[in-house]
Amino acid sequence: MSENQEKVIEEYDCNCRIIQKQRNLTKEYCFEESQKQINSFENLPAARLYADIYTVADGLTEKQTGERGVPPAIARASEEIRMTYFAVQMSITYAARAFDVDESVVQDAINRIHAQAEEQRSQTEKDA
Numbered sequence: 001m002s003e004n005q006e007k008v009i010e011e012y013d014c015n016c017r018i019i020q021k022q023r024n025l026t027k028e029y030c031f032e033e034s035q036k037q038i039n040s041f042e043n044l045p046a047a048r049l050y051a052d053i054y055t056v057a058d059g060l061t062e063k064q065t066g067e068r069g070v071p072p073a074i075a076r077a078s079e080e081i082r083m084t085y086f087a088v089q090m091s092i093t094y095a096a097r098a099f100d101v102d103e104s105v106v107q108d109a110i111n112r113i114h115a116q117a118e119e120q121r122s123q124t125e126k127d128a
Contacts, residue, residue: 009044013124016054018047038062041088049088049110052117057081080109 004023011017019030021040029047030040031054038054039062041047053074054060060073074085079099083106086095092110096103 010048010051012051012055012121014055014059016051018044018051020044033059046088049084049114052114053081053084053088055117055120056113080112083109084113 005021007020007022009018009020009029014033016031016033016038019032021028021030028040028042029044030037031047031050032038033054039047039050041050057073057077060071062071065071070082070085074082077085083095083099083101086098087106087110092103092106095106099106
């Protein structure tokens with residue numbers, strides 16, 4: 001990709017997608033809904049994990065949550081979703097400290113959220 005280009009990395013049935021944006025020498029991965037940027041990340045695994053959270057939480061709105069705020073859909077969600085959200089927004093270490101658990105507990109939660117998102121997407125494809 002040359003300067004200032006965008007490339008679709010993944011598309012999801014919920015009218016969401018991950019876009020890789022290249023600006024000069026930097027890359028970012030943006031999660032979009034209806035072609036509107038919801039959040040951006042420095043690496044693709046974080047963008048994919050955010051897509052998993054979005055799927056399992058049945059959507060969320062980041063509007064007015066601030067740098068360390070939590071969207072209402074996440075605040076009301078299960079502890080596993082909240083752990084995963086903190087891990088993708090900050091780090092696994094941050095999430096572990098916030099929930100007073102070992103980092104392996106957070107990693108297990110991340111793995112379960114990923115599996116749940118894959119299952120939901122698979123079911124959506126079967127229903128279509």
